[in-house]
Amino acid sequence: MSEISIALAQLRCELQNKEQNLLRILQSLEEASKNKADYVLFPELYLTGYTMNEQLRVLAEPEDGESIRKIREQARRYHVGAIVGFPEVEGDALYNCALFIGKQGEIIGKYRKVHLYHKEKEWFTPGEEFPVFSLPEGNIGMMITYDIEFPEAARILALKDVDILAVLAANMVPYQHYQDIYLHARALENHIYVAAANMVGLDNENIFFGESQIVHPDGRSIYKAGNNEVIPVLTFDVSKKNPEKELLEYLRNRRTSVYRNEPGFI
Amino acid sequence: MSEISIALAQLRCELQNKEQNLLRILQSLEEASKNKADYVLFPELYLTGYTMNEQLRVLAEPEDGESIRKIREQARRYHVGAIVGFPEVEGDALYNCALFIGKQGEIIGKYRKVHLYHKEKEWFTPGEEFPVFSLPEGNIGMMITYDIEFPEAARILALKDVDILAVLAANMVPYQHYQDIYLHARALENHIYVAAANMVGLDNENIFFGESQIVHPDGRSIYKAGNNEVIPVLTFDVSKKNPEKELLEYLRNRRTSVYRNEPGFI
Numbered sequence: 001m002s003e004i005s006i007a008l009a010q011l012r013c014e015l016q017n018k019e020q021n022l023l024r025i026l027q028s029l030e031e032a033s034k035n036k037a038d039y040v041l042f043p044e045l046y047l048t049g050y051t052m053n054e055q056l057r058v059l060a061e062p063e064d065g066e067s068i069r070k071i072r073e074q075a076r077r078y079h080v081g082a083i084v085g086f087p088e089v090e091g092d093a094l095y096n097c098a099l100f101i102g103k104q105g106e107i108i109g110k111y112r113k114v115h116l117y118h119k120e121k122e123w124f125t126p127g128e129e130f131p132v133f134s135l136p137e138g139n140i141g142m143m144i145t146y147d148i149e150f151p152e153a154a155r156i157l158a159l160k161d162v163d164i165l166a167v168l169a170a171n172m173v174p175y176q177h178y179q180d181i182y183l184h185a186r187a188l189e190n191h192i193y194v195a196a197a198n199m200v201g202l203d204n205e206n207i208f209f210g211e212s213q214i215v216h217p218d219g220r221s222i223y224k225a226g227n228n229e230v231i232p233v234l235t236f237d238v239s240k241k242n243p244e245k246e247l248l249e250y251l252r253n254r255r256t257s258v259y260r261n262e263p264g265f266i
Numbered sequence: 267m268s269e270i271s272i273a274l275a276q277l278r279c280e281l282q283n284k285e286q287n288l289l290r291i292l293q294s295l296e297e298a299s300k301n302k303a304d305y306v307l308f309p310e311l312y313l314t315g316y317t318m319n320e321q322l323r324v325l326a327e328p329e330d331g332e333s334i335r336k337i338r339e340q341a342r343r344y345h346v347g348a349i350v351g352f353p354e355v356e357g358d359a360l361y362n363c364a365l366f367i368g369k370q371g372e373i374i375g376k377y378r379k380v381h382l383y384h385k386e387k388e389w390f391t392p393g394e395e396f397p398v399f400s401l402p403e404g405n406i407g408m409m410i411t412y413d414i415e416f417p418e419a420a421r422i423l424a425l426k427d428v429d430i431l432a433v434l435a436a437n438m439v440p441y442q443h444y445q446d447i448y449l450h451a452r453a454l455e456n457h458i459y460v461a462a463a464n465m466v467g468l469d470n471e472n473i474f475f476g477e478s479q480i481v482h483p484d485g486r487s488i489y490k491a492g493n494n495e496v497i498p499v500l501t502f503d504v505s506k507k508n509p510e511k512e513l514l515e516y517l518r519n520r521r522t523s524v525y526r527n528e529p530g531f532i
Contacts, residue, residue: 114521118513128524149516151417151455152525159530177485178454185451188444189417219443247384250415255380256532258394259418264425266522266532 002238004137004164007032007040007080008212008223010230012201015049018059022047022067025084026074028231033078035233038103038137040082043199043208044145044170045096047086050199050206052119060087060094063107068099076105085144085168088112093125098142098168100133108133111142115150130156138163138238145169148182148196151189158190158251163238167196173207180211188219191245193236200229217242268504270403270430273298273306274478274489276496278467281315284325288313288333291350292340294497299344301499304369304403306348309465309474310411310436311362313352316465316472318385326353326360329376334365342371351410351434354378359391364408364434366399374399377408381416396422404429404504411435414448414462417455424456424517429504433462439473446477454485457511459504466495483508 009028014020025042032040044050047067048059061067067086075082081103088097088110096113112127113120130153133140141157141164148154148167157165165186171179179198187194194215199208212225214234219242223234242248259265275294280286291308298306310316313333314325327333333352341348347369354363354376362379378393379386396419399406407423407430414420414433423431431452437445445464453460460481465474478491480500485508489500508514525531 114524115519117519126521129527130524146519149455149514150520151421151451152520152531155417156525156528156531159528177450181447181450181454181485184443184447185417185455188447189415189451219447248415253381253383253412254416254418255392258380258396259422260532261395262422262425265418265422266526 002137003235004238005036005038005233005235006195006214007035007037007231007233008195008197008225009040009042010197010200010210010212010225011043011046012229013043013046013049013199013203015203015205016051016055016059018048018067021049022070025071029074029078029080029082032231032233033080037080037233040080041166041195041197042082042084042168043197044085044168045087046199047084049203050170052123056087056094056123057089060089062089063099063110072101072105072107075101075103079103083142083166083168094123095127096120096124096144098144113144113147114153115147117146130160132157132160132162140164140166143167145171148186149178151186154186154190158192162192164193164195167194169196169198170208171198173209176209176211183213183215184219187215187217189250191217191242191250193217193238200227218244268403269501270504271302271304271499271501272461272480273301273303273497273499274461274463274491275306275308276463276466276476276478276491277309277312278495279309279312279315279465279469281469281471282317282321282325284314284333287315288336291337295340295344295346295348298497298499299346303346303499306346307432307461307463308348308350308434309463310351310434311353312465313350315469316436318389322353322360322389323355326355328355329365329373338367338371341367341369345369349408349432349434360389361393362386362390362410364410379410379413380419381413383412396426398423398426398428406430406432409433411437414452415444417452420452420456424458428458430459430461433460435462435464436474437464439475442475442477449479449481450485453481453483455516457483457508457516459483459502466493484510
């Protein structure tokens with residue numbers, strides 16, 4: 001048995017108000033820790049809000065920035081890990097980043113969004129890999145919103161032996177059915193758990209609908225939030241796979257020799 | 267405008283009773299033609315039933331077999347095309363085949379199931395390609411049941427400019443949510459229409475649940491059948507894409523340079 005407890009930080013976000021969002025992150029870590037969470041998953045770019053203008057460069061931080069330092073201190077204090085979305089600056093480049101902080105406040109690693117949506121391309125440099133983070137509870141991979149709409153991304157992570165896909169989302173009305181379809185498909189077709197935290201409410205410009213979820217590898221939701229602020233802590237057993245896995249064996253039954261002959265595929 | 271009318275032959279199937287199933291195919295072509303269908307889509311292995319034993323070799327036919335000849339005559343008589351699932355024999359090999367018959371009774375082409383499920387591997391030789399069939403109404407690709415559970419397959423067809431994915435299904439209770447998830451995901455993530463015909467009822471051994479569907483590229487069902495025998499004729503405009511396509515551009519925004527670096531992927 002490999003149980004893990006993940007808190008989905010389904011929160012409002014104040015656009016470009018880093019101080020306020022940081023406070024919510026710190027409070028959420030304390031609250032989730034008291035509710036026995038191992039890790040808290042935050043939405044996409046939660047530290048700054050989903051902002052695509054010149055403020056992005058002002059608000060972005062390096063991996064060792066001031067806000068990150070405070071989040072790491074809080075993680076250590078409450079012995080709870082965190083996956084935090086923020087705009088990362090390194091040299092001249094900006095990345096849409098998910099930083100993985102461990103229970104001792106250490107940096108386990110980070111993921112930089114590989115698939116950039118629309119105007120994001122004007123601001124961010126895309127990530128170039130899908131890292132896997134090995135925890136005592138299982139292997140975790142990450143995605144940020146638009147990434148999950150590409151089946152290739154989840155497939156690559158599954159082939160690298162991921163048990164849980166953590167999705168930092170900023171999905172807006174009226175695309176509820178997109179989020180629902182993609183979270184379920186990625187879990188079922190790859191025999192993995194999918195945990196997604198989406199923002200809620202109006203951030204001045206966009207309405208986010210929440211509906212944060214944990215999807216079991218059998219394609220059913222273990223938990224699905226509504227449209228209000230909540231920080232549910234969900235405990236599930238990573239070693240429990242889809243009972244049909246032995247018959248389906250999606251990874252083993254791929255026909256790569258056929259795919260390889262399709263020039264546009266890769 | 268490129269309208270097409272597809273009939274989904276959601277029918278019971280008598281296991282290993284080729285005569286009876288052939289009769290239903292011929293009747294369905296007549297009925298669907300009177301209801302102005304351009305093409306009739308039948309379920310997987312409909313001619314013989316979903317049978318995996320020594321009878322398969324006895325019941326299988328070559329592309330120019332007797333049953334196929336009668337279906338082609340009926341297609342010509344009623345000026346209606348058909349996509350028919352049957353076990354095809356060629357030399358010593360058996361294929362889980364979908365034959366595409368045109369409105370003049372001509373053979374447009376065929377698809378041999380690429381992804382074989384479980385015991386199918388003991389009986390069938392897998393197909394090695396995903397052909398695309400160009401019709402005046404649009405480009406059609408095919409899949410047979412388990413194929414649709416692999417995102418690679420629909421992606422390859424979409425990259426080859428398919429407008430409609432025709433799925434010959436034999437999906438059983440209790441996997442209704444599998445069919446639902448996969449049909450919606452393949453349509454939405456590839457900007458294509460998905461039309462699926464599933465069997466219904468008990469064939470002696472298995473309970474098929476029907477729920478044949480047409481899914482729009484926007485990820486919503488245009489039509490979804492219940493669990494009884496029906497042959498609905500659905501008309502839709504192939505040129506109407508997902509209104510969000512210009513923003514999403516899933517095919518253009520794939521990161522093949524990243525995928526290529528993942529050794530297991532291909």
